[in-house]
Amino acid sequence: MxxxxxxxxxxxxxxxxxxxxxxxxxxxxxxxxxxxxxxLGEIDYFLGIQVKHTTEGLHLSQTKYVHDLLCKAKMNNANGMNTPMISGQQLTMSGSGTVQDIQLYKSVVCALQYVTITRPEISFCVNRVCQYLKDPQEEHWQAVKRILRYLKNTIQYGLHLTYSSTLNLVQFCDADWASSPYDRRSTFGYCVYLGNNLVSWCSKKQHIVSRSSIEAEYRSLAGITAKITWLTALLSELRLILPRTPAVWCDNLSTVLLFENPILHARTKYIELDLYFVREKVIQKLIDVRHVPSSDQIADLFTKAIPSSRFSLLRSKLRVLDLSTLSLREDVRIIK
Structure with missing residues (x-):
């Protein structure tokens, strides 16, 4: 064996x-x-990550880490928020005055990056405030404090990993075209599921300006294709055979249809390399690109600030759940 x-x-x-x-x-x-x-026996706490054994699997959270961060920022008595960012909020480069304690801003923001290990739903917001580390304004600090208020309100939440009967690799990718108001670069994001569990995610600003929405979406698709290639190779080394071709769900129908069209048009010449890269993977049956309605696009959470009701729905689909709502195993003992 x-x-x-x-x-x-x-x-x-x-x-x-x-x-x-x-x-x-x-x-x-x-x-x-x-x-x-x-x-120490079965895992309970590792590098700031609290592990609770549930009847369905493992619940990963950073309750103590977040509590210490709230105390550091003197936000432990602040009122909680239901979302980490106001829907549709746009942060600007300057105009609201430089923050009084720049080092505190940088320290808290860097700490928030570590929190995204178990709280993927704040990835977009943290990515946004990270873009202003060079010259943080008071407006940016207010955005950071809202993220902290959200974490205080959901301090028991964390990533729930459960047993899965299948090992299907499923991805969602999305892009918000020209979303940055000062350089008009697009934001792209993706999330990857192995079976029922979220195993990889990303929220990032694209390096160059996309000249159309389809260009931004296709660059996002190329990014997730590269990630799938790496994950497939990793699973192969671990002797895990995928039962079917990894599916990639995209809500831009033009992008989904583009790889099937062998004729390159003027509007696609800027993404020609990405186009051939994705098309090659599709022909080799290494990925299967499919269309998903925007209402079911989970990756929306990684590209923009969304309303509270939709935010809660997508957060649950990421399997970020409240520990108090789960049933814990009673047979786990830690031996020291």
């Missing part, structure tokens, strides 16, 4: 898992011959 074992090492912290418990014990015994180890 083949055994699969994973070892994650960060300084003096080691996390090991395997599909065979005896292999874990053998590895720990071998390591203990050369190093002084303390076996």
């Amino acid at each position: 083949n055994h699969t074992t994973f070892l994650l090492v960060y300084v003096d912290h080691i996390l090991v898992t395997s599909n065979n418990p005896s292999v874990i014990q053998q590895l720990i015994s071998q390591l203990n011959k050369s190093f002084s180890l303390k076996d």
Whole structure:
């Protein structure tokens, strides 16, 4: 029988898992011959990430980390918010006055980047405030404080990983054309599911200006195609065979149809390399690009600030859930 074992090492912290418990014990015994180890049993807390064992899987959160961050920013007694950013809000480069404590702004924003490990729904907002680290204005600090208020209101929320009967790789990608008001670069985002679980996500501003919405969407599609190629290779090394071609869901119908058209037009010459790259992967049946209605586009959460009702819906689809609503396992013991 083949055994699969994973070892994650960060300084003096080691996390090991395997599909065979005896292999874990053998590895720990071998390591203990050369190093002084303390076996803490099943994972409970690792690098600021709190792990709770539920009846369906694992719940990953950063409750303590967020609480410490709120205290650092003197926001621990602030009122909570239902969303991390006002719907449709546009931040500007200047005009509201430089913040009094620039180092605090930079420190809090960098800490928020780490929070996105278990809170993918704030990725877009954090990406936005990160763009003003060089010269943060009071308007940007107010945006940061709203993110903190949202985290305070949802401090028990985290990423819920559950058991899955299939290992289908499914992706959603989207782009918000010319969304940046001062350089007109587009924002693109994607999220990747392996079975029922969210395993990868991104919210980022494109490096160059797109001349049309289809250009912005196709660059987003090329980005997620590259990610799929890497993930497929990784899963192959782990001896995991995908049961079907990875599906990519895009809400721009013109983009979906473009790779099927062998004729290049003037409007597509700026994305010619991306076009051939995606088309090649489709021909090789390494990806399957499909159209999804905008109302069902989960990646919207990574490209723009959206209203509260829709935000809550998409957050749940990302499997970011409140720990208090889940059933915990009672047989987990941590041995020190």
